[in-house]
Amino acid sequence: MYVKKFEDLSKDDLGIAGGKGANLGELTQAGIPVPPGFVVTSKTYDKFMRDTGIFSKVMDILDQVDINNTKELQEAAEKIKAIIIETPIPDGISTYITEAYNQLSERVGEEDGADVAIRSSATAEDLPEASFAGQQDTFLHVQGLDNVIEYVRKCWASLFEARAIFYREENNFEHSQVYIAVVVQQMVDSDKAGVMFTVNPSTGENIALIEGSWGLGESVVSGSVTPDNYAVDKETNEVLNVTISDKKTMFTNEEGGTSIQVDVPDELRKERVLSDEELLELVAMAKRVEGHYGKPQDTEWAFHDGNLFLLQSRPITTLGDSKKEGSEEEEVDLEVLIRGLGASPGLASGSVKVILSLDELDKVQDGDVMVTTMTTPDMVPAMKRATGIVTDEGGVTCHAAIISRELGIPCVVCTGDATTTLKENDEVTADGKKGLVYKGIIKGAEDEAASAGAIQVSATPLITVTEVKANVSMAEAAPKAAA
Missing domain, CATH: 3.50.30.10 (Phosphohistidine domain)
Incomplete structure (x- = not known):
């Protein structure tokens, strides 16, 4: 159970695969077009930390740190990350990763090794996985076995970023009870990508809200670009709004791997990203995914050579009240x-x-x-x-x-x-x-x-050994979600 393919995972596997990994498995099993991949499970991380003897070293450093001293916290975080990154992965563990990566490379027909995205997927026993969203790392366009193993270690190390340590301490989460899985997924070298909410998250209306830009979706998710914005009525498929932005920057694949941020070509900056046909294809996907989960979803998507892929799906964390939004305004x-x-x-x-x-x-x-x-x-x-x-x-x-x-x-x-x-x-x-x-x-x-x-917080089904009520981006939002 140290490495599992997406096909062998479902939403019930949050405990070993984290939120990203479990949802990618769920989507794959549902027949949604998801790029193939595998998850280096949280059990692998735990085995690595304990078999190499660095678990106690890391806990000792954490026991002594004053999280309210920014300099001290940052120094402790860098020290812990260096310990993890510099500690070799034992052969008994690396063999599992090697076999899974070689099988993926063969499956996608890349003899020199699959070009993959490597994403952290943190989990914990007593809170929703996504309470740590945005605190761990993602690495794009990684190729070759040595690089994959290196970036898996970097994902493990990102569990101890200063901001992640701070939040766990501030909210009384035991560092020893927080684990991390790593998603290794075939990279979609997208022509265009972005985010789609299957309902309007501010009003709760049954309108798909779609944002897209050129290249990889990182520019939209991070906010480094102002993307095109589209609204589509899911009941009638009517395109209600198209806002074309001046898209100044994009992420793309650099020669020899890794992703880089570059300027958008002048002729594309104010060019519309998504056609009406592509919008309707996305809305059909929204209905399918929302129907599968039984609740509104926050998704990441990509188009490559005209083919649509879903890269991630999770429940929308907050839903506004459309009746309240429509009240009289001053x-x-x-x-x-x-x-x-x-x-x-x-x-x-x-x-x-x-x-x-x-x-x-x-x-x-x-x-x-x-x-x-x-x-x-x-x-x-x-x-x-x-x-x-x-x-x-x-x-x-x-x-x-x-x-x-x-x-x-x-x-x-x-x-x-x-x-x-x-x-x-x-x-x-x-x-x-x-x-x-x-x-x-x-x-x-x-x-x-x-x-x-x-605001209302969307509920999620029971998907781990403890009761998970909601998917939120910050630990501070958990009490509100549980109400």
């Missing part, structure tokens, strides 16, 4: 400073804090409006202090949008130039539904934001 009589996309509903008033690097996160205090190019997992502690988030880039499916919805705070993305237009300490109000940022403070905006934070 007119705002303030100057509009910035226009973007509403990504998390509600009004947020406060002082602007422009964040251009991680070193500036301490500027964000309770009640400030955080303004940045795009958020990353390292910014979540500051996001929790903010009353609202405004970004230059990204769409409604990016990191900033998802985390804001889970925190229940307003978010405006895709403004283009908020970090240069809005000035430090300016008093503004962000409207996370309309996608606007106003000059000045709106009385009662704090109450409005709190009301918008009363």
